[in-house]
Amino acid sequence: MVAQQAILANGFVSKMEFNLNSMDSGTSEKPSHQVDYYLVLDKNRQLLLNDLLGKQITLKFSGEIKCQNCHKSIKKSYQQGYCYVCATRLARCDLCIVNPHTCHYHLGTCREPSWGEKNCFIPYIIYLANSSGVKVGVSRESNLLNRWVDQGAIQGLAIIKTTSRYQAGLIEFALAKFIQDKTNWRKMLSFNVALIDLCAVREQLLGDCNTEIQTIIKKLPPNNIEIISNLSKKDIVTINYPYINSDSYDINPGEKQPIRSLSKLIKPQLESSIQDQLIAIKGQYLLFKNGVLNLRNFSGYYLEVGM
Secondary structure, three states, X not given: OOOOOOEEEEEEEEEEEEEEEEEOOOOOOOOEEEEXXXXXXXXXXXXXXXXXXXXXXXXXXXXXXXXXXXXXXXXXXXXXXXXXXXXHHOHHHOHHHHOHHHOOHHHOOOOOHHHHHHHOOOOEEEEEEEOOOEEEEEEEXXXXXXXXXXXXXXXXXXXXXXXXXXHHHHHHHHHOOOOOOOOOHHHHOOOOOOOOOHHHHHHHHHHHOHHHHHHHHHHOOOOOEEEOOOOOHXXXXXXXXXXXXXXXXOOOOOOOOOOOEOHHHOOOOOOEEEEEEEEEEEOOEXXXXXXXXXXXXXXXXXXXXXX
């Protein structure tokens, strides 16, 4: 007789949420943070995923999908959880969200001007992060730590402040000519990323880009861009992600055993499932013994979790 699985949670998926717990290093260094991940279903935190590490769990997708904005049933999702209509109408789904230097609010063509005023004309940070190696990025000042966790960064350092997303995008675009602005997700998930002296990288980068940065500053109103000064190693934030130690798997498989994505197992409008041992969580990825799943890609999908 087959034992019936216990249902732990069910509902429509949103990106994972988390709490950051400070860990005192016992030194003058800035404390690091430990991440506690929560599965969010029907817009509510339903499950502390850290408690499931090392356990055999089942993720069962019913095939049903709903738009995260208008909540209509859809056959396919766009832009991580939206119907086609919302994906083409919402400002949060526009290309300028990925490339902020292409903001077109000043041209009068913003999809949602009121949304743009609330979300883009607020303090932003240009930062350096170490996820699959050092990269540059931008974030709302109020969301900086969350941004680093979403990217699976093990270190982060704020280097420049601006008064809008567009201004931050201009600086990021200039810096990206000298340093990468993308994350290699496979390398990030290997848990084998070396620590980097981000302060030294900052000094080198600002020196290389000084002419470009000063040109941007001169074109903007006074005091719109602040280069953060007097930074030291104590300003570098470190982040630790939950995983279990085991001889039965290798979270650093290397090039000969590339990390396998399980995303293709999940088919829209078809019931599909994954049953495996959960061994780690990083960024928006669940790492299983036999592969990984970017849960954010399935925002709006109906999910049942069991064990």
